[in-house]
Amino acid sequence: MTQPFDATAASAAYRNALEVIGAVEPTIAGAIRAELDDQRSSLKLIASENYASPATLLTMGNWLSDKYAEGTVGHRFYAGCQNVDTVEQAAADHAKALFDAPHAYVQPHSGIDANLVAFWAILANRIESPALAQASAKHVNDLSDEDWTTLRKALGDQKMLGMSLDAGGHLTHGFRPNISGKMFHQSSYGTDPETGLLDYDKVAATAREFKPLILIAGYSAYPRKIDFAKMREIADEVGATLMVDMAHFAGLVAGKVFTGDFDPVPHAHVTTTTTHKSLRGPRGGMVLCQPEYADAVDRGCPMVLGGPLSQVMAAKAVALAEARRPEFQTYAQAVADNAVALAEGLMKRGVKLVTDGTENHLVLLDVSSYGITGRQAESALLDAGIVTNRNAVPRDPNGAWYTSGVRIGTPALTTRGFGVDEFDRVAELMVDVLSSVTPTTTSAGAASKAKYVLADGVADKTRAASAELLDKHPLYPGLDLN
Template sequence: YWAILSTRIEMPALGKLGETNLSHLERKDWETLRQAMGNQRLLGLDYYSGGHLTHGYRNNVSARMFDAYTYSVNRDTKLLDYDEIEKMAMEIKPLILLAGYSAYPRLIDFKRMRDIADKCGAVFMVDMAHFAGLVAGGVFTGNYNPVAHAQVVTTTTHKTLRGPRGGMVLCTKEFQEAMEKGCPLVIGGPLPHIMASKAVSFTEAAQPGFKTYAKKIVENAKALAEALVREGNELSTGGTDNHLMLIDVRKYNITGRQAESALRECGVTLNRNSLPFDPNGPWYTSGLRAGTPAVTTLGMGKPEMAEIAAIITLVLKNITAEISKKDNAPSKAKYRIAEAAKSEATKRVHTLLDKYPVYPELDLEFLKKEFAK
């Protein structure tokens, strides 16, 4: 964000004033520039439609830095409506048109989004934190590869890219100078060991085996989504084209928070997640977000996706919301899970993990014996 503001707003303003250094500005000119920097418009994907908090969510600093607007998915299809996004962009005229997601299960046409950005005069920025590994692995190509179309691309390195906790920014030459000043003007304290870890992860991502991994992630995601639907679950948009999916739990008369907690009790780690136009809000939610990168890394395939879907469904069917003694209404947080279902689900999870251990090279029994004394 800072590099775009600096390049598109700060530097042209300094040029008009005949200056090259902010420190030389009179107080009045500095205040005018400061207000201009803080009133630029950002148009990003709405949080409830799968956008990230940093894409203009009002409680996030991004909505303090910008005059933030959001576009949503279509209420009926739950898909992005590019014609509607273009209409909004032409009306709002944002400095930045932002694409990317943390919970959108379909592909984004980044070429179409770049065309919209060019038409309204915006900088096209993409947050590919969640799907960078699918880009590096060659699964997202053509119109669906953001690097080929965006002017600025940001990503974490620890999700599908499978590297250390950290980040990376790619940009066109226009923003290079400002981007290279990001440290120390925006961030500081570079961590050499993390930099080295990133280099290792990028090297791994360039290997042929990483392409197999990335392709398998999507294959497993589609298999898991199809299995969940066969088990009677409802998914937002009906399935997935990437590594994640959203399970609508309202048919079980529970919230996402209750489902998340009950599944965790059984050894299944998912997170509660808002659905588009979610009546339960961002805290309790009506959905669960599931993804396949971790289980793919463990070596699981389509048969295991079917088993995971069956375990998830077993748990969901056996959760009951507790009734509040205060108002006799179902709780959105407290719940009960049938002990028999919990026992069976936990046993099946352990069976899977025994077959696909997280660290197969470690002798866990030996470690327990030697260190858990």
């Protein structure tokens, strides 16, 4: 599934770039080389990571980086932005065509930035208040608790309802320590204690009682599809704005795996996303919205954003152009099929999964049956060359730091060309590692939540088996830095 590229031209480009970098700071050139080596030699299963194409990566290293361009296309606060206008317009046009969206704003530097733009745009669209201007004049880190209280009151004590963190939501969906939980009075909806699935009737009941301004749908660790038509019905019933954060599954929307009621763009008032993860672009964010929110969204800079990263907007344009090609739909379907194969491979070997399976690109393991924490599992798997990240499971007794779960995903290895058989083998290797981990004890004699012992030989055996899989599907085949 690796996107085709001219390996000879790319190799020359990267060798020359590293030579120039190394002449100034060899440590950085060495780290860049080492990162490619590490990624080539490990099983990358982090659900939020992928491999961008050489064209996308190379687009970020150019003179566009040197240009300030606050404002929007044709309305900049700096002179000489004609080329940035071309870049931003191309990225926005590709985004609108790819997602069939009325409006696209491609300046956000990250998914969190995209969500901040969306929050303030919704507030500005729904409420006219000088408090917005006053807040924008003060750095967010300088706002005290009293400032936030005053601001919330000035904005009508607006409310946000989103998926709880332990159910699979994101920290920007109203988690109290996050800015989203400070801007709004927040409440959360969870999942069914037995199935781990969303209960739309309960979401609706919570919304009727809480009456939020913003109803957020989307997730970072929920392994199922969401019915966005139902979420829009709930939002309309209580007079809420439906905002969807599709950062994790944007590639499945772009690739037409999620369509109809499961495509958020036609149902949401505002949709946010990252451009990496399953979309396979550069690290960055984006906001799609209905026309009535377009003007407010376009004021993301200077409301919450600084100067646009023009070189990253250019890379977004390249990646979105790639995603509009027919082969991206083949890739996206393979991501979903491989996730099912990975989930089934784990379950048939006795691993407990949240929701007993998956319908998207990610799988959430509950590793408590092995007598270990998510942190121990993550570390032991890394010892064996399998890169994952620990993640809380619903009602996690170990909290958000140690956790009881591990989140994995299929976008990256699918880009390398892995298929269902290889993912079944990956499941087998993971189980071999997890079943070989023994927690150690603390100085007080209690079982440690962080320290562990991995049985002798397991790490080396797993790395050798992984190498066989990886050698069949090289990362950036033909790209030679030597």
